[in-house]
Amino acid sequence: MASTLVDLDQPPYRNEGFCAVLELAVAAARELDPGADRVPAPRASREAGLDERVQREAIRRLRSGTAVNPGLLPLLAEGRFAAGVPDLVCLIAAPGTARARTVLDIVREAAERGERVLLTAPVPPPVDAVIARLPDGATVIRVDQAGSGPGSIDAASAAVQQRILARSQAAARSLEPWLGDPAPAHGWLRRLDNALTEAAEARERAGRAAAHHEATVRAARDRLGAPLAEIARERATAERAAAAAAREVERLTAALRRAETSRLRRWQAGRLRTSLSHAVRHAAAARSAFHTIDSGYAESAREHDIAVGNDSVVRAAAERAAFADLAARRALESAERSAHQLTRMLDGVTARPEWTADEAGLTGFAERCRELEPTLRGRAGLLREWRQRATRPSRQLHGELLRYADVVATTCLGAGRPEHADLEYDLVVVEDAGRVAVPAALVPLVRARRAVLVGEAGRPPLRDVAVVRAWVAARCPAGVDAAELTGLLTGSVFDRVAACGPAANRAGPGPGGTGPASGRPGG
Amino acid sequence: MAEAAHLPMREVVRRAGALPGVRPRRFVPLLLPMWAVDVVAEVREAHSYDVFDRYLSRAVAEAGLRRPAELAAFFGVEPALVTRAVRFLVRIGHLRYDGDDLALTELGHLSIADGRRHVLTPGRRITLRFDGCGGEPVPHAHATHSVWLSEPALTLPDGTVFDPVGPAHPLPPNAVELLLNRPDTADFTGPAVPVQVTAAAPRPVWLPIYAVECEDEPLVFGWAVDGPDPYLRDVYDRHRGQSEAD
Structure with a gap:
């Protein structure tokens, strides 16, 4: 010693x-x-x-x-x-x-x-x-039990290895999509990213197309709107005349009411009634003229809108805007499909991140998946190694089993x-x-x-x-x-x-x- | 050290004579002045990893698993086994608790990166050796396989007398600290790498060598290497250069 x-x-x-x-x-x-x-x-x-x-x-x-x-x-x-x-x-x-x-x-x-x-x-x-x-x-181990009999270290080691393989099987299956180079989950994450990028670009293109459409409509209105503008001016003149006639009626009505209630002015009442009668007729005529012109104007405006809508330049711009909007929506739908796939791959692996099927929700989901991906890839690789290790008979486990039994x-x-x-x-x-x-x-x-x-x-x-x-x-x-x-x-x-x-x-x-x-x- | 450990002159003569193209003219037994510093150190030693310990550490480091229950579920083992393994890893300084979560320590990270379980052991008495002309640490092979003398005197049974090359230059006060901060500290200290030391005052020691003057470049033989020793040659040259400068 x-x-x-x-x-x-x-x-x-x-x-x-x-x-x-x-x-x-x-x-x-x-x-x-x-x-x-x-x-x-x-x-x-x-x-x-x-x-x-x-x-x-x-x-x-x-x-x-x-x-x-x-x-x-x-x-x-x-x-x-x-x-x-x-x-x-x-x-x-x-x-x-x-x-x-x-x-x-x-x-x-x-x-x-x-x-x-x-x-x-x-x-x-x-x-x-x-x-x-x-x-x-x-976990009970008989250290002086030779061979692989019950309670022996060999038996305990084999039992632990079997338990490891059985218990980790579900997790290994769930993590499989995160394994490999490139891993399937990584592929879906890339698709999600690409779809979101495309959706953002398409949305931008749709915005530009919509703005161009509006500008085209404005230009067409200017270009085709001269007759309508003339009618609009006439309508405005008629409207002003009708309003002036109406005001005159109001003024004469008030003057007549004052004259009738005053002894000093009662003598004016007859003349005022006559004037009021003329004014009422004139106001009615002015109002009628305004309504006639206004109806004509409305009809002209409708015709003008149709003419603008039918204008070839405007129609082409509208079609481009519609297509761009459709493309943006389709890109977003593609991102949504990728997000659904990824969500399935996260089942049983980690807490599933919540998301909404709009651009902001999908972008947030993609960011969370990117954060999780290295960890899940690490888990998948580690678990595969661990399970491979557990399939091999190993005396190296003996010491640890004894230490932790x-x-x-x-x-x-x-x-x-x-x-x-x-x-x-x-x-x-x-x-x-x-x-x-x-x-x-x-x-x-x-x-x-x-x-x-x-x-x-x-x-x-x-x-x-x-x-x-x-x-x-x-x-x-x-x-x-x-x-x-x-x-x-x-x-x-x-x-x-x-x-x-x-x-x-x-x-x-x-x-x-x-x-x-x-x-x-x-x- | 027993006298039998010393390398006799005739052996050096034989070795030098066996070298092709070398024509020795004179064999000079010398004592190189060196420094020894006895320290009580906390040393870091590498052991082989056990299976659970390694995978548990990796799970914390690589797989983002932080709690014993998560680890047990992930690996499919009994929670008690994980608890004990975690307790062991905490005790040897590989894991620490950050609230309820486990985190890997620097030692744990080092162990995983190295694939070896590094363990800190306090209170180890070791002797660090430095050369006497620049305070550079002596390689571990030379430190362990050489004969070190505490007095500048050595006479072999065959009558060979070793003379000191000269006095040692003072050891820089931060020589030990510089050694500990080197990335290749293990090359000088061996597998038990000191990480924290309490050092005593340096003491002078002497290293016997044979300087062989040849027709061209001189050679230096020592105990640690069978043939000409380039390390000792370098130390010898620096001593000689400093002596000539003085």
């Missing part, structure tokens, strides 16, 4: 003596249990001694302060539990249905909260029992295998912890922020105490705490923690098998 420089004054190294005894316990276990390599390893012949290495690595992490739970070393070495932070809980329960259900609930609830759980035990069967009862939905299950020593030794967890559950020595338990414990040790009280020692004492008496180096070494070789991690932990860190299975503190050690 590589040596590590440590500063004994620093807090992480305050329990250096305990760590040294741990290392000695690992070496002693090798001599006391020869040939007991318990790390599940398909290549065991080449990896002899792996269990010892993973335990030493765990001790190194503990010693150097790089354990995920920084309170683990003082807790194990001094029995110093962080106040109010039950980051290591002992679930004391005899083996059976209630305990299994409690462990299951702890694991399930933690996974449902989005925590990563490491489920371990000294041997595979307790782990298998829990894993078999976990509900579908959570909800539940990883293995034996205690298996948690330290080099392929996944750098994984960290929110919670580790050590099932049957009463059969796990402290150095072996450290392998999962240094990789998790919180831990639940599950076991029963009063189990026999891990090794024959007399044999261990004899070994310690014969082989324990000077200066090493012999009692500590004996304790580590004969006692389990469960015994050690349960013996020194406060009541808050001990629990039994809840009613109906629900776990301690809802499986939330350390909150």
Whole structure:
């Protein structure tokens, strides 16, 4: 093992003596249990001694302060539990249905909260029992499950790949029009742009043609309007005469009314009546003459309008304006068809932009599509690559699946295998912890922020105490705490923690098998 | 450094003699004055990308997907997996949250462009080396494959005595900063590229070389290169030029 420089004054190294005894316990276990390599390893012949290495690595992490739970070393070495932070809980329960259900609930609830759980035990069967009862939905991986059997990393990888292909199929189909060079959607967007450009040009041409038509009409009116102008003048003269006659009638009527009401002027009344009678007749004649001329004028105006409309120059200008207007409308209709196509291509891809079938609405829609196009092209290309990647069997996925799985299950020593030794967890559950020595338990414990040790009280020692004492008496180096070494070789991690932990860190299975503190050690 | 690491004179004689058209006249063992600066650096290292990490980063960068739920739906994976991958990418500084939206950091952009997952690691102790006549950084191959002496004295077991070329010129105070700002910093620092450093005072070091005077151009042999070393030749020439100018 590589040596590590440590500063004994620093807090992480305050329990250096305990760590040294741990290392000695690992070496002693090798001599006391020869040939007991318990790390599940398909290549065991080449990896002899792996269990010892993973335990030493765990001790190194503990010693150097790089354990995920920084309170683990003082807790194990001094029995110093962080106040109010039950980051290591002992679930004391005899083996059976209630305990299994409690462990299951702890694991399930933690996974449902989005925590990563490491489920371990000294041997595979307790782990298998829990894993078999976990509900579908959570990603559960048995890292020491060889081959492609249920729960193995190969099976999990294949399942993830199948899910990826199935779930992304609809999106891939929707994004297909945005893929390629040139992409169909890009073609429709170009058509929309072209149609809008054409519509704008046609609209401009139509405007010009309309203006030209109006100018032509004005010119034709001027050119053909001389007789009408003469009649208009006569009409105006007649109108003025009629108006003057009417005013004279009004004046005489008022004068007659004044004369009749005045004794001094009553003598004028007779003459005024005679004048008024003449004036009335004259006004009637003037009005009649005006109406006659006005009717003639209206008729002439209609004839003039017809003549202007029938003028060949005016008719040609009108036809050009009509054609230009039609072309503008057709270009806009073409843009609208492209917009409908694009709208269909945006279905299921992104929120569909709203648009109206006028020039402004279609222009706004085209702008939005242009903004979206690079992103959608990127999505389409990326999804195609992703799906192609998902069709290939890949061991590269294994590491990531382990890193991101909800539940990883293995034996205690298996948690330290080099392929996944750098994984960290929110919670580790050590099932049957009463059969796990402290150095072996450290392998999962240094990789998790919180831990639940599950076991029963009063189990026999891990090794024959007399044999261990004899070994310690014969082989324990000077200066090493012999009692500590004996304790580590004969006692389990469960015994050690349960013996020194406060009541808050001990629990039994809840009613109906629900776990301690809802499986939330350390909150 | 063990004595066995030094290149004996006879080996240089053999190498120079094997060169076609080269007629050596004199072999001069010399010590080039150089500078070493020990720094504690935050380094940027490139690792191979994992699959999810790479595609998630690309989705944020290229596909305009900003939220974990969008990413999970797009890739067809479990939201928890995306959440954890995002948490990991945030932790290594590739992604950051801008409100509820994810955004790629500069390190994330660099990683995607490079196709490698760049990770910043603080607290790395490294030694940067500079030549003693202009304060230019020493190429990484020379920095790692050369023998560096802390004293200007070296005598090989065969009696070869190395003499210093002269004193080193002062190292420019911004030499480290200039090195860090170069686009080719990795050529001088190796794959762990320092991005932020806390530098100690420079200390003088000496680099043993053999200057071979020939009938035409001189050659320089060192430890890092099997044949004549053009880099050392350049440093040697500059030292010699400065010595003659002085």
